[in-house]
Amino acid sequence: SLVESNRLSYCNGGTSAGGVNSNASVIDRCVIRGNEACTLKAGNGSGGVGGVYLASTAVMRNSLVIGNKSSKSTAVNGNSSGGVTLIYTQNKNPTVENCTIINNTFPYNTQASGVRIQGGTIVNSIIYDNSVYKTGGEIKYSLVPTEIDGEGNIIDEPQFKNPQDGDYSLLYTSPCIDAGCEIPANVHDFDGRPRPIDGDFDGIIATDIGCYEMPELDEGIICALIIDKTLGAAPFDATVSANVKGKRLTGLEFTWTCIGDCNGQITERIMETTSPTCTFQELPAGNYSFR
Numbered sequence: 001s002l003v004e005s006n007r008l009s010y011c012n013g014g015t016s017a018g019g020v021n022s023n024a025s026v027i028d029r030c031v032i033r034g035n036e037a038c039t040l041k042a043g044n045g046s047g048g049v050g051g052v053y054l055a056s057t058a059v060m061r062n063s064l065v066i067g068n069k070s071s072k073s074t075a076v077n078g079n080s081s082g083g084v085t086l087i088y089t090q091n092k093n094p095t096v097e098n099c100t101i102i103n104n105t106f107p108y109n110t111q112a113s114g115v116r117i118q119g120g121t122i123v124n125s126i127i128y129d130n131s132v133y134k135t136g137g138e139i140k141y142s143l144v145p146t147e148i149d150g151e152g153n154i155i156d157e158p159q160f161k162n163p164q165d166g167d168y169s170l171l172y173t174s175p176c177i178d179a180g181c182e183i184p185a186n187v188h189d190f191d192g193r194p195r196p197i198d199g200d201f202d203g204i205i206a207t208d209i210g211c212y213e214m215p216e217l218d219e220g221i222i223c224a225l226i227i228d229k230t231l232g233a234a235p236f237d238a239t240v241s242a243n244v245k246g247k248r249l250t251g252l253e254f255t256w257t258c259i260g261d262c263n264g265q266i267t268e269r270i271m272e273t274t275s276p277t278c279t280f281q282e283l284p285a286g287n288y289s290f291r
Helices: none
Strands: 002-004 020-022 026-028 031-033 052-055 059-061 064-066 084-087 095-097 100-102 115-117 121-123 126-128 132-134 138-140 160-162 167-170 221-227 236-246 254-262 265-273 277-283 287-290
Touching: 052 059, 236 254, 236 287, 254 277, 265 277
Parallel strands: 002 031, 020 052, 026 059, 031 064, 052 084, 059 095, 064 100, 084 115, 095 121, 100 126, 115 132, 121 138
Antiparallel strands: 160 167, 221 236, 236 277, 254 265, 254 287
16 A cells, blocks of 8 residues: 655644554555655644554554655644654554664654654664654664664664665665564565565575565575775775575586776776685776676
C-alpha cells in the first residue's frame, strides 16, 4: 500500500499525523512517503507527526517511511517528529519491526527528524539520514544514526542498492544482512519474500535489518570489488580484493584490470589470480579505475 503526499494542515497534537495514525492496527508492507503535518494548533503542548503516529498496541512492519515532514509553526512540539512517533498509552506499547525510516525532516527539532520514541519497541529497523529522539522505549538490533543503548544496534552505512532511483533493498556487502533478531510473527519482507534467509552465506539463517530481506542465491555468486586506497603518492601499490559470496566458491579464477590515465596517456594492466586479491605495483601518477 502507498500513503503519499497527504497534508495535515491543522492538528490538535501528537495524536495527529500527515500519513498514518494507529492505536491498534497492523501496518504491513506499506510505503509512507512525502506526507506533512504543516500547521499546529497553538497552546496545546503537543504537535504533529509527518509520517506515522503509533500508540497502544499498533504495529508497523516491513514498511518504508521516507521523505515525510513536520513543519513547526508555533512554540510547541510535544510528540512531533518528521517520520515516526511511538507513544506508550493505556499501559500498552506500539512496535516497529523491520522498517526502513529515512530522509524525514523536522526543522523545528532536528533531533526528532526521523523518530521520536517515548514508549514501545523498534527492532530490526534502519534509521538513516534522519535522527532519533528517545525518552523511553527500546531500540534494538537496528542500524541507528548515533550511539543508542540497545542490544544488537549498529552505526554504519546501510548500503542501499540504488537509492537515487528509489531502490532501498540491500547490497550483498551491507552490514544489515543477517544482523537482526528473530520475530516469529514476521515471516515476509516488503516484497513478500520469506524471512529469514541466510543472506551472507555463512550457513546460519538470520533476519536482515530493514524492510527488505536479501534474496537467496541458488547457483550463482555475487562479487563486490574492494580497493584498499583512493589516494596515494606515486609510485604506489594498489591492492584490489573481491568480496565473493555464494554457494559454490571453490575453483574460482579472477581476472583483474587496471586502467590508468597518466597525463593523457591511457594504460592498461591485466593480471590473473586464483586468490580473491591482486596488487598492482608501482603505479605512476595518474587516475585509475579497476575491474
